[in-house]
Amino acid sequence: MKKAIIIGATSGLGRDAAARLVADGWAVGIAGRRSEALESFRLEYPSATIYTATMDVTREDSIPALDTLINQLGTPDLLFYVSGVGQQNPELDIDKEITMVKTNCEGMVRIVDYFVNYVRQHKESYKQKAQVAVITSVAGVFAMGSAPAYAASKRMQSTYLSALAQLSRMEDIPVCFTDIRPGFVDTAILNPDKHYPVVMSRETAANHIMKAIKQRRRVYTFDWRFRALCFVGRFIPRFIWERLTCIKN
């Protein structure tokens, strides 16, 4: 039985991915701040092996909670970091900006580094490489004036994963990395009062996420429209990009 830990499984993409993994016969450890959501997930799948941990990734005590999940599951094959906060913030409300940085960057570093070091210390238990997957975003490819901390925190996540991929080779740590970059998906993170172009359903997004994880893709952007956008975006010179005041999303 394969084993996965999903951090940020109380709603949206993380919950959907946890449900898909359970349906595929995986044992899972699920985490997030809302304990009632974790418990309702567990009750929904009474015959599955599911452990839960109430955890705030911005707090240091998330590590003992993660450690307990790891011990309950035993040598997890997959650590999936989904937790994230995203808001437009053109008024530069400091609390909002800092919350995004703490959840998306500090939280990811805390959780992912702990797991990579766990794998490093338990090399002999891994016949196949462990996998770390993180939901970053297409937003990390572009500097977005209406969401500075969100875009920058997502760019940081992608760069960090790339650095860890190199480090794991340098240090011979049996772990691979998957950077999953969605465009817009119909979850609670989107502002219901705003219009977003090309919003994907949660079901379709879950299909993409499972494909990225199962195929152990290094970087996976979905869908093709966002892949095309990212490709074109690479050729837009910075002095033009910074004058595109029509970019509101």
Ligand SMILES: NC(=O)c1ccc[n+]([C@@H]2O[C@H](COP(=O)([O-])OP(=O)(O)OC[C@H]3O[C@@H](n4cnc5c(N)ncnc54)[C@H](OP(=O)(O)O)[C@@H]3O)[C@@H](O)[C@H]2O)c1
């Ligand atoms: N939906 C999109 O259009 C889209 C596009 C690109 C990328 N993403 C990324 O996808 C990820 C999941 O977002 P979603 O769309 O599924 O939205 P969501 O339903 O709001 O899910 C966010 C998840 O993050 C968890 N979380 C937030 N703060 C946390 C904290 N301090 N500690 C632990 N967990 C925390 C939440 O759990 P609790 O509240 O229970 O803690 C929840 O499970 C995020 O990283 C987001 O940036 C989403």
